[in-house]
Amino acid sequence: MTDSIQKLKNLLITRLKLKVDADQITEDTQLFGPEGLGLDSIDVLELVVGIKKEFGVEISDRQTAEKVFTSVGSINKYIEENR
Amino acid sequence: MSVSLPPVNILPHSYPFVMIDKIVELEKGQRIVCIKNVTINENYFTGHFEENPSMPEILIIEAMAQASGLIVNNNKRTLVYLAGIRDASFKRPVVPGDQIFIRSSIIQALPPLYVFGVTAHVRDEVVSEAQITLNII
Numbered sequence: 001m002t003d004s005i006q007k008l009k010n011l012l013i014t015r016l017k018l019k020v021d022a023d024q025i026t027e028d029t030q031l032f033g034p035e036g037l038g039l040d041s042i043d044v045l046e047l048v049v050g051i052k053k054e055f056g057v058e059i060s061d062r063q064t065a066e067k068v069f070t071s072v073g074s075i076n077k078y079i080e081e082n083r
Numbered sequence: 084m085s086v087s088l089p090p091v092n093i094l095p096h097s098y099p100f101v102m103i104d105k106i107v108e109l110e111k112g113q114r115i116v117c118i119k120n121v122t123i124n125e126n127y128f129t130g131h132f133e134e135n136p137s138m139p140e141i142l143i144i145e146a147m148a149q150a151s152g153l154i155v156n157n158n159k160r161t162l163v164y165l166a167g168i169r170d171a172s173f174k175r176p177v178v179p180g181d182q183i184f185i186r187s188s189i190i191q192a193l194p195p196l197y198v199f200g201v202t203a204h205v206r207d208e209v210v211s212e213a214q215i216t217l218n219i220i
Contacts, residue, residue: 041196042166042167042216044193045191045193045196045198045216046167046216048191048193049190049191049198049214059193060191060192060193061193062193
């Protein structure tokens, strides 16, 4: 669990070139909006590609994506359940 | 499926911005192989560069993007915008007389956004690679 969330944080930071430290990201960190990481739809697609490469977990429809991409914890949960 | 028609009627682009001359192979929704013949009379060679003409690398990206758009295009005129370029590299200059083979395949689709892995070869040598994201509406 801890291992995969750490990997996910690194993926977020490196793939999306986020200017935050891994320590500043928690499971409750929201992906969108100024209070969260401020991601946009292209970032989400990048993340989908990154998650497939890194974890072998596919997210191929918009409904699933909308459900999964709310917080860092929700992505981690989906990865844990589907890898 | 093998297609040899010029894609001019299915691309929303028109002269002088059609960067694809021929579709060699097309599997709709999956992959494509296209050809771009680089001729000395392309207008950009006048200034890029007068003594040593080479195809501007950004136009190679444009050709890659147009080829990729054709994978998704359903014979109706859609609007396609370039939404991202990642890990682009250019191994050597493309010069007049070169025939570029552009191979693109969908890595990820999340409509209206699509990610493609694209390579461009001249005489079996990779001249360029990129991951391209298109917004197709």
